Amino acid sequence: MPSATLSRKEVSKHDTEEDLWVIVDHKVYDLSDFVDAHPGGSVVLTQVAGQDATQAFYNLHRHEILQQYSKLCIGVLDNELPEVIDPQPGDLSRVPYAEPLWLAPQFAQFTNQYYKDSHRRLQKAMRVFVEVHVTPEAKEKEKDGTFISQGLIDKMAEANILAMRLGPGKHLHGRVILGGGVVEGEEFDYFHDLIVSQELTRHGQRGFQDGNMAGMTISLTAVRQWLNNEKLRDRITEEVLSGKKKxxxxxxxxxxxxxxxxxxxxxxxxxxxxxxxxxxxxxxxxxxxxxxxxxxxxxxxxxxxxxxxxxxxxxxxxxxxxxxxxxxxxxxxxxxxxxxxxxxxxxxxxNGFKVIMSNFNHERWMMSCMVTRWTRTILTDCLLWSHQRHIASKPLIAQPLIRHKLARLISLVEANQAWLESLTHQMNGMTYAQQSVLLSGPIGLLKAFATRSAHEVADEATNIFGGRGLTVGGMGAKVEMFHRTYKFDAILGGTEEVLMDLGVRQAMRFMPNAKL
Ligand code: HEM
The missing domain is CATH 2.40.110.10 (Butyryl-CoA Dehydrogenase, subunit A, domain 2)
Known part of the structure; x- marks a missing residue:
């Protein structure tokens, strides 16, 4: 941040299109050379030239725009400090419900039955990795439609992120994960797996999310489990986990x-x-x-x-x-x-049906991790937007109707996370074969419920954002993407109808001869 300190009086002198300064959150921006390039045009900027444009700015822009254009900042106001949180890579959000309960800073002092120190270390390292290396490429590739770069694949292979995506197993033993000191491959469990899946989803670029080695994640698991030729299995595992082959x-x-x-x-x-x-x-x-x-x-x-x-x-x-x-x-x-x-x-x-059916479990569970995290990202945007969007001098959140919608979204997101964690806990105590017998029904039902929830979240979030929820880019960018693409989760890996039916049929296999 530039060290120059400026007074509000000094700023007010720069109030023309040629010499245009504005204040946003106690910082001063010189927009004189940016006016013509401003996507919102010059008229709006001229209207606030020399003034404090904080509220106008946050009504129309995501905070990340200030990070992208930080070069335009020429100083801070004398005796005033920025108030808006400026998130840095790896930071946890303090917005209520933006993080799952075990991770929320407000709950940091309490222990959690499912998550140990290694889970917390892994979450931290994954968040930094994703925000520094994955998110920028995800945004670029989502837009231009080209495929993931070999450079990023190599980085993920080196950090053993590719290996972690297969879930717990021997393939992780002896591997140095994220530079070491985070989690040992031998102790890696399904809660670590859940963290990896959820952190990889937060950028919200849905096409890239699948482009980021989703194919490997759902197929190498089957090779590991079912390819009879062990030598071939190990060679291919190494080729794929090193990122050389896909x-x-x-x-x-x-x-x-x-x-x-x-x-x-x-x-x-x-x-x-x-x-x-x-x-x-x-x-x-x-x-x-x-x-x-x-x-x-x-x-x-x-x-x-x-x-x-x-x-x-x-x-x-x-x-x-x-x-x-x-x-x-x-x-x-x-x-x-x-x-x-x-x-x-x-x-x-x-007898390939057995191969496919048992492989589906991890895929569907992983999709539940991801879609649940993604709905939380949308909930976070809705909470932020309802606070910063002012209509007739009142924030949106002042309306009971909006609070009612948010309550519903919070309930859906938290219910999904809680069910997911409960099943993940069960998975940790079971063999692959036991999971196939006992959990394929519950996991199918969880995925179907998570995507039904996504359907409702997409609908309500778009209503909360209005026109911005329909615009590619800008304030509602994540909501627009979510509304357009959440259906992929509802269809890939088994449709809701198929999974709900499977869930009940599986339960009936255990139905005792009980009467009302
Ligand atoms: C540091 C100062 C500013 C920067 C760097 C900036 C940059 C941008 C960028 C990058 C966009 C495109 C947003 C997107 O599609 O994601 C945008 C849009 C826009 N900006 Fe700014 N802007 C600034 C200040 C302002 C101010 C003070 C106003 C109004 C008083 C304003 C009004 C608008 C409008 C109306 C749009 C179009 C929004 C829409 O389509 O919904 N900008 N600005």
């Missing part, structure tokens, strides 16, 4: 969504019995454009099988445009006589 999950087709029975891609055993010959198409494959491996669902002789297919010339990829950014690299794939060694099979031949 992977995606290729199940859905134009002919069938999550309805595995309707898939048409075939894998036939070659005449010499050593290979599968794969033919068919896949659609909506996240990260497919830059993947080197595809964990692919195929029809085999007597059923359905999952096969790891390396990218070759016989695998053709085409970009699909969806309502979020092409940064997600959503892909249409054609397999045209692709020859794959038979040891690339996951699990047993014709």
């Amino acid at each position: 992977m995606s999950l290729a199940i859905t087709e134009a002919f069938a969504g999550s309805d595995v029975a309707g898939l048409r891609t075939t894998a036939e055993v070659s005449d010499d019995g050593q290979h599968y010959i794969i033919n068919g198409t896949k659609k909506w494959i996240t990260n497919g454009m830059f993947s080197d491996y595809f964990v692919t669902g195929c029809k085999t002789k007597k059923g359905f099988s999952v096969i790891l297919v390396p990218k070759t010339e016989e695998v053709e990829v085409k970009l699909i445009k969806t309502s979020y950014s092409t940064a997600a690299a959503t892909t249409y794939i054609q397999f045209n006589n692709v020859k794959v060694p038979r040891d690339h099979l996951l699990g047993e031949e014709d």
Whole structure:
């Protein structure tokens, strides 16, 4: 911050379009050379030239604009101090409900049954990493639609963030996480996993969020668990976790969504019995454009099988445009006589349903982590906006109707986080196989409830923001993005209808012979 101290009287002398100073939060900005470039035009700036424009500024801009344009600041007012919090990378928000309860600064003095010191250290390190390295690229890529850079992948690989995204397991043992001293790979549990997922979501750039190795996160888990050839499994794990190779999950087709029975891609055993010959198409494959491996669902002789297919010339990829950014690299794939060694099979031949179903658990749980965190980000924007937006000299929050809407949003966000933490606690005490039997129903119900909540949050947040909730960029940028793209979470990994049905059917498997 410039050290010059200036008086309000001095500022008031710079009140023309050619010589234009304004005060925002006790700091003085020289906008003389910026007037013509100002996206809001010169007229509005001339109207406040030489004056304190704090309220006008915060009615129309996000605070981050001041950070971006900090070079325009020429000094502070004599004997006055800035009052608005200027968040720095890694900071926790003091806005009520902006952080989950265990993390909220107001609750810092109380212990929490789920989170230990290593969770707090990991959260801190992840927040700094994401805000410094991920968020700037996320914003850029979301806009221009290009794919994640190898530079960022390398940084995440080096910090072992890619490895953490698979969840707890042997693949983390001995790894130095985020430079060391944060959490040991051996003690990494599902609460650490939850933190990684939630911190990676806070930037709110939905297409990039999926472009950021989501394909790997939902497919390498299956390879780790089910690829029978251990040597191959470990080589591929290393290639992918080091960021050198990329992977995606290729199940859905134009002919069938999550309805595995309707898939048409075939894998036939070659005449010499050593290979599968794969033919068919896949659609909506996240990260497919830059993947080197595809964990692919195929029809085999007597059923359905999952096969790891390396990218070759016989695998053709085409970009699909969806309502979020092409940064997600959503892909249409054609397999045209692709020859794959038979040891690339996951699990047993014709028994791939088991592979897919057990793999879904972590994916759906992770999506619940993410969408719950994202709804909290939207709630935070709504709370901030209701405070800083003034209508007829009163903040929006002065209206009972707005407070009522906020109460509903808070309740939904907190309910989802609490349910998520309760299931995460259960996961920590279970094996992968136990989770498959006992938790696939509850996790399915949680994801469906989280995305139903997102639906309501998107609706109410857009109403609170009005026109700004419909504008790409500006005050309502996050709300607009959320409203346009929250449905991805409601559909990817299983639709709400399918998951709700699954949840109740799973519960019925444990129904005793009880009577009313
Ligand atoms: C430090 C001083 C300022 C800077 C750096 C600045 C910068 C910007 C930027 C970057 C935008 C585009 C926002 C976006 O799309 O995200 C914008 C929009 C705008 N600005 Fe400023 N601005 C400043 C002061 C002001 C003041 C004092 C006023 C009014 C009195 C004003 C009025 C507007 C208006 C009306 C818009 C368009 C907002 C909309 O479309 O909703 N600006 N400004």
